[in-house]
Amino acid sequence: MEQVPVLEAKDISFSFGNSKPILKEVSFTVGAGKFVVLTGRNGSGKSVLLKCLKGLYQPTKGSISIDGEDFSKLPKRRNSSIGLVFQDAESQMVGQTVERDILFGLENLGIGGDERRRRFEDVVGLLGLSPLLNQRPRTLSGGEKRRLAIAGVLVMDPHVLILDEPFANLDLTGVRQVLEALVALHTKGHAIMVVTHEIEKVLAHADQLILLDGGRVIANDKPSKVLSLVEDYGVRRPSFQGRPVPLEALTWLK
Numbered sequence: 001m002e003q004v005p006v007l008e009a010k011d012i013s014f015s016f017g018n019s020k021p022i023l024k025e026v027s028f029t030v031g032a033g034k035f036v037v038l039t040g041r042n043g044s045g046k047s048v049l050l051k052c053l054k055g056l057y058q059p060t061k062g063s064i065s066i067d068g069e070d071f072s073k074l075p076k077r078r079n080s081s082i083g084l085v086f087q088d089a090e091s092q093m094v095g096q097t098v099e100r101d102i103l104f105g106l107e108n109l110g111i112g113g114d115e116r117r118r119r120f121e122d123v124v125g126l127l128g129l130s131p132l133l134n135q136r137p138r139t140l141s142g143g144e145k146r147r148l149a150i151a152g153v154l155v156m157d158p159h160v161l162i163l164d165e166p167f168a169n170l171d172l173t174g175v176r177q178v179l180e181a182l183v184a185l186h187t188k189g190h191a192i193m194v195v196t197h198e199i200e201k202v203l204a205h206a207d208q209l210i211l212l213d214g215g216r217v218i219a220n221d222k223p224s225k226v227l228s229l230v231e232d233y234g235v236r237r238p239s240f241q242g243r244p245v246p247l248e249a250l251t252w253l254k
């Protein structure tokens with residue numbers, strides 16, 4: 001029996017007002033527990049697509065379903081079912097301490113008691129934040145900030161976790177911290193979509209690679225099937241002495 005995908009986008013089109021279309025009939029699915037990488041050159045429409053999915057922009061055409069429910073006309077339901085970690089992790093921080101920051105969203109929803117404690121302890125453990133709970137978010141390192149942003153989104157219990165350029169401006173340690181967290185979440189069964197043009201940092205962990213260009217899906221398949229195309233669409237495929245680096249080496253984890 002075919003499993004219902006966690007996220008299904010069908011023929012999503014979008015433009016700002018009357019200007020030229022930014023997204024053109026974008027279709028793809030994210031299966032339960034899958035690790036999907038979405039790539040494409042700058043300006044290909046990745047971030048706009050995420051905002052359409054999340055309900056921050058309303059597509060001009062197409063449908064978006066979460067776990068088989070059609071939320072195309074319900075942007076608030078999309079907002080609460082999709083956990084989106086923005087590129088600028090600091091913009092998502094609101095609390096005076098790491099602990100306050102993680103709890104903020106739950107308090108807004110009025111979630112308290114055992115449920116609040118359970119969710120808090122789960123995400124703190126998964127993202128290795130326990131030594132940092134009393135620290136001010138502003139004083140965290142880049143990788144710690146990004147992990148906090150992931151925790152703040154994950155504690156809301158989204159159906160799918162999407163990260164927009166999660167490796168931007170991180171050093172080696174920061175990239176490794178974030179990657180370790182993502183791999184741990186995937187192992188636990190979370191569906192994850194990582195949006196990045198830096199595929200050499202993460203692709204070894206992915207089940208699926210979607211290549212976007214000019215607002216269209218160019219390819220969507222196993223990474224091994226799509227990898228040979230990416231350079232034609234402005235995404236670097238790492239090579240050494242003229243030969244492509246093997247897929248399993250495309251990670252910054254040791």
Ligand SMILES: Nc1ncnc2c1ncn2[C@@H]1O[C@H](COP(=O)(O)OP(=O)(O)O)[C@@H](O)[C@H]1O
Pocket residue numbers: 016022040041042043044045046047048049
């Ligand atoms: N608020 C906006 N108003 C008008 N055009 C925009 C806006 N945001 C993005 N765009 C345009 O949409 C296209 C896709 O942008 P974006 O999704 O941010 O690209 P990516 O994330 O793939 O680098 C670009 O041509 C960009 O200039």
Ligand SMILES: [Mg+2]
Pocket residue numbers: 046047048164165
């Ligand atoms: Mg972007």
